[in-house]
Each structure stands twice: as structure tokens, then as C-alpha cells.
Amino acid sequence: xxxxxxxxxxxxxxxxxxxxxxxxxxxxxxxxxxxxxxxxxxxxxxxxxxxxxxxxxxxxxxxxxxxxxxxxxxxxxxxxxxxxxxxxxxxxxxxxxxxxxxxxxxxxxxxxxxxxxxxxxxxxxxxxxxxxxxxxxxxxxxxxxxxxxxxxxxxxxxxxxxxxxxxxxxxxxxxxxxxxxxxxxxxxxxxxxxxxxxxxxxxxxxxxxxxxxxxxxxxxxxxxxxxxxxxxxxxxxxxxxxxxxxxxxxxxxxxxxxxxxxxxxxxxxxxxxxxxxxxxxxxxxxxxxxxxxxxxxxxxxxxxxxxxxxxxxxxxxxxxxxxxxxxxxxxxxxxxxxxxxxxxxxxxxxxxxxxxxxxxxxxxxxxxxxxxxxxxxxxxxxxxxxxxxxxxxxxxxxxxxxxxxxxxxxxxxxxxxxxxxxxxxxxxxxxxxxxxxxxxxxxxxxxxxxxxxxxxxxxxxxxxxxxxxxxxxxxxxxxxxxxxxxxxxxxxxx
Numbered sequence: 001x002x003x004x005x006x007x008x009x010x011x012x013x014x015x016x017x018x019x020x021x022x023x024x025x026x027x028x029x030x031x032x033x034x035x036x037x038x039x040x041x042x043x044x045x046x047x048x049x050x051x052x053x054x055x056x057x058x059x060x061x062x063x064x065x066x067x068x069x070x071x072x073x074x075x076x077x078x079x080x081x082x083x084x085x086x087x088x089x090x091x092x093x094x095x096x097x098x099x100x101x102x103x104x105x106x107x108x109x110x111x112x113x114x115x116x117x118x119x120x121x122x123x124x125x126x127x128x129x130x131x132x133x134x135x136x137x138x139x140x141x142x143x144x145x146x147x148x149x150x151x152x153x154x155x156x157x158x159x160x161x162x163x164x165x166x167x168x169x170x171x172x173x174x175x176x177x178x179x180x181x182x183x184x185x186x187x188x189x190x191x192x193x194x195x196x197x198x199x200x201x202x203x204x205x206x207x208x209x210x211x212x213x214x215x216x217x218x219x220x221x222x223x224x225x226x227x228x229x230x231x232x233x234x235x236x237x238x239x240x241x242x243x244x245x246x247x248x249x250x251x252x253x254x255x256x257x258x259x260x261x262x263x264x265x266x267x268x269x270x271x272x273x274x275x276x277x278x279x280x281x282x283x284x285x286x287x288x289x290x291x292x293x294x295x296x297x298x299x300x301x302x303x304x305x306x307x308x309x310x311x312x313x314x315x316x317x318x319x320x321x322x323x324x325x326x327x328x329x330x331x332x333x334x335x336x337x338x339x340x341x342x343x344x345x346x347x348x349x350x351x352x353x354x355x356x357x358x359x360x361x362x363x364x365x366x367x368x369x370x371x372x373x374x375x376x377x378x379x380x381x382x383x384x385x386x387x388x389x390x391x392x393x394x395x396x397x398x399x400x401x402x403x404x405x406x407x408x409x410x411x412x413x414x415x416x417x418x419x420x421x422x423x424x425x426x427x428x429x430x431x432x433x434x435x436x437x438x439x440x441x442x443x444x445x446x447x448x449x450x451x452x453x454x455x456x457x458x459x460x461x462x463x464x465x466x467x468x469x470x471x472x473x474x475x476x477x478x479x480x481x482x483x484x485x486x487x488x489x490x491x492x493x494x
Contacts, residue, residue, distance in 0.1 A: 008128065008164045011049025012042065014230025014346075018206060018215045023186065026162040027210075028155055030134075030181060032169045033190030037202060038223050039168045040064070040072060042190070043130040044080070045227045046166060051082035055127035060086045060117055062136035076227050086120045088113070113140055114150060118157055129158070129165040134180075151183050185210050190221075198337035204230065220342030231342035234349065236387030245446070248359060248395040251289030254465035255282070258441045259422065260449040265358075267446055268386045268396040270417055273426030277437055278458050279399045280304070281316060282424070283361045285463055286397055288318050290359040291328035297359040298330045298351040300344075302367020303401075306333050317461045330355055336370040341381050344368070348385060352392050360389060363399040365416060383419060421445045426456065429475045438475050439465065 007022035016022050023029055033039050047057035061069060066087045073080045114137065121129060134151070141147035151167075158165045167184065181187045186209035194200045203218045221230040247262030256262045263269050263286070271279045287297040301309055309331065313320035323329045330351060334344065351357045362368060369378055389396045398420060417423050423443040429436055439456040441449045452468035453475050472480040 008046075009049050009053070010042070011045040011052075012228050012230050014219065014221070014232050015042075015204075015228075017232050018219060018230065019209065020212065020214060023164060024209065024212055025164050026159070027185030028158045028165040028167055028183075029186045029188060029209075030167050030169060030184040031188045031190065032171055032181075033204075034192060035170050037190040037192040038221070038228055039170070039190060040069070040132065041076070041223055042228050043132065043166050043168060044069070044073060044076075044078065044083075047083045047128055047130060048078060048080075050128040056125065057083045057128045057130075058086065058121060058124045058126035059083055059130045059132070060088060060120065061132045062088050062117075063133050065089065076225060078227075084124055084126070086117070086124075088117055088120075114154075121157075121161075121163070126163060129163050131165060131167045133168040133170055135170050148179060148183075151180065155183055181207060186212075201340050203340075203342075220340040222340070222343065231340065231346040233342060234345040234381075234384045234388055236384050236391060244393075248286070249289055249293075250282075250286050251292065252285065252463060252465060254454065255285075255439075255463075258439065258450045258452070258454065258465075259424075260441075260444060260447050263395045263397075263422065264446045265395050266390045266393045267421035268390065268398060268419070269422040269424060270398045270400055270420035271424045271426065272400040272402055272417070274402055274428060277426040277428060278439075278456055278463065279401065279426055280309075280363050281312070281458055281463060282426070282439075282456075283363055283397045283399050284309075284313050284318055284320065286359055286395070287329050287361055288313075288320065288323065291323045295358040296330070296356045297328070297361070298332070298348075298355065298357040299361045299363065300332050300334055300347070301363050302334050302336055302370075303364050304333075306331065315460070316458055316463075330357065334367065336367050345381070345385055345388075348389070352389065352394060357394065359395045359397070361397045361399070365398050365400045379416065379419065382416065386419060417443070422449075425476075427476055429472075429477075429480050431472065431480060438469065440476070 006025075007016075007019065008025050009016050009022035010019070031039050031042065043059070047059060050057045059069065066085045069085060070080055117131075131154075137150055138147050141150055154167070169180070187207035188204060189207055190202065190204045192200055192202050202221050202223070204221055205218045206214045206216065215232055215235065217233050219230055219233050221228055223229075244265075246265050247256070248265055249256050249262045271282055273279050284299070287299050290297040299309075304312075310321045310324075320329065320331075324331050332347065334347075348360065351360060365382075368382070386396060398416075400416065420443070422441065422445070425440050425442050427438045427440075429438055437456040437458075438453050440451075440453040452470075453472075454468055455466035457464045457466070469475055469480075471482055474480040
């Protein structure tokens, strides 16, 4: 059977997107990774996808037994009957045969164990082959020179028979053989690492694929029941489009007035302030208003449990429980300790591309920061995410909790305000023996906005915004003073 015109799909959607459809056919590819990273799982998916397309698949195992392979398949609910498995475990007999083989440095000579393997391939006449693993061939070769010659001979063998082959390498040798990467048509590296807290994280990258423009860089992936799931790195430049300017209303006229008419579609808004100041309530208000207009809304919560979110929202009259049950708002709780950045980006992408979301809320960026393996990469991930959302016309709302409660005590661990198009600031202040809340807009790139500071109240009927606090000075410090007569603040000021 000939498959000349298309790529060899891997059966892993994310990996196929990285490769623009799959591996170019009739070449060999090196798959490198430490033991347990998922090479066997990926290889089985590759062969099963070929079987679904009518291709013959052959798995040659020199390390794991066929019983072990079938146990892996059962754990994912797979049936390996369409795949031929050749078990050729390397033991003392094979090593003895290799020791006795006469090897001439001037020619490529394969030992008996490798020759037996190639005879099995010729007999099966497969379209796809997985060889597991090169570590055993390295052991049989007994020298780096002979090992490299055997890999070259394998390449010539597979190329002459127009077979698409994956050669697995668990990198158990003490020396990293960079020359090995120069032989195959492409190289896929898989990595596994464990942060100081939380689940182990996995990522992969295509080191090279000759003649193919693939998506370079690291891409997160997980192994779940059903196989490997790859989350391609988000590249906002791939989805550039013009967004017509229009406003997104909060449903509260005073809030829209503060923002110069409302939030602009395709922009991001940062709502920041101390704990309990009303950030999540204001963000939820936008989701509820979108649902009432018939627009899709998505709410990703890192910090609150769903129970707390629903109870708090319902207590102030939002009826979030009913809106979510009706499918008008999508709410998803994210556990930072179990999340990879690429996985979260994929969740956001699916919400936009498959659920027609127009308003998206991330509550909070503090939780998103905790989900990152290294803090220094937060801004890069966030920049790409916001750019992607902006180019799709999504109104994005980011909630960020500041440390401290009043005035000079307020601080942030990461300065992300410059990434947002608009910044809404919430503050506590003391007046007449009460702790009150204030709201103001301190930045809006896309147009004019009110510069006034207004009082914010959270009631059983939702958020209420008062008039400008003209009789106070120092509200943002948390300890304002009353001014009976307002001094002039500039041209046109009262």
C-alpha cells in the first residue's frame, strides 16, 4: 500500500499540529527521552493510528516483553491486535553471539541479533515500524564507532524499503551522543521533571525535521487514560485578525461610565486590589451581564472552590448556579498544583474556538502564577495568551490580589499592570467609623475614562456604585481626610 501524498499522522492531535499533519513519510525518526517519559505510549499511538488508516504496523521490542506492552495498551483501553509485535529481548545468548562476531572496521556489518530483527521486518513488510530501543543496539555494538555504523545501516535499510520508523532511545548512556541526532530525518525529545510541589510535568520539542517548518520550542504534554495529550505552544501571531471596536457592558451604568462607556472587545482588563475588596464580584458581574445578553462567558477560577464561588455569587443576587446549569456561563476550577501552563492555554483556546466565548475571566493571576514552573516565564505566557484572546475579539478580565490592605502596605509580587489595556483599582478606606470600598479606573489605552473615585458597595442585590467621593482626599491611601471645600485641580475643575 502506498501513502506518498500525505504525512504519517501520529494519532496525537497536538503533536500533529506541531508537525503540520504528522511525520513526513518514508524516513526514520529518533524519539529520545528518559525512562517513564512516555515513549512507548507515543509509539503505540503512532502504530494504532496507522492501523486505523489501513497501514501495517510492526513493533519490535528488545527491552520490554510483549506482555508488558499489552498491559500498557489495556491501561489505555487499546486493542493491539492490528499491530504485529516481535519480541526480541537481549539476553546473555545474544551478547555472546555479538562477542564472537568478526567485525571489520572498513565495512558496515550487523551482528546476528540485529540481522534477525531486519529479517522479521522484511517478512512483515510493514508501513510503520517502532524499534524499542537503541539502548540494546548500543549494548550489542560495544563501541561507539560500530554503534554509529549500525544506525547508518538501519537508516539505509528503512529508507530503501520506504518505511516510516520511530527509533526509541532512553538516553541511559553516560555520554550524550549528539552524533546520533544527525543521522535520522527528525528528532523528537521528551522530558519529565518534578517541581518542588505538585505533579510531575512533561514537555517535548521537535529538535529537527528535515524539509518541514514545524512549530519549534517546548510544548507541554500529559499522559492520561487514552494516551498522550500534547498542548502546542500558543503562538498569537498565527491568528491575527482585525477586531471592530465595540463596548462590553457590565450591566451597571456607573461602572460603564467609569470606563468611558464600557470595556472594549479584544482588550484585557486588570481588576486589582486587596483581598475581599470585591474583585471577583465585579468580574462575575461582567460574566452575568454577558449571559443575559446571550453571549458566551467563561470563568476560570484558581483560588475559590466552585461551592464558594456559587454561594457567594448567589448571595448577592447573581443566580450564577442557574446560569451555569443552563449552559450560558462556563465555569471551570483549576488546581494550580495539577496544571501545566500549556494545558491552561489549551483550555482557553477550546473555550474560544469551540464554545463561542466572548467574555473570559481568569480569577486570579496569583493562582496562575503558582501554576508556573518558573516565575520568570509568567509574563511571556501571559503576553501570548492575552494577544491570542485580543485577536479573537474576546474581552478578557484578569483578577489580581495585592498583598496588604491599606495604602503604603499594598504591594504586588509581579508587575503585570503594563500588559493590561485597562486597569481597575479597588481599595479599602476608612470613613465615619466604617470600612468602605472604593473603585477607580487608572488606565485605559483605547480611550478616555473617568478619573473620579467612587464608592463601591456589595449588597444582596448586587454591586452598587455611588457618586464621586469629592469631599475626601487621600482615599487611595486608605485614611482619607474630609475637605469641606474642594481646591481647584486644573482647568474646568469645580
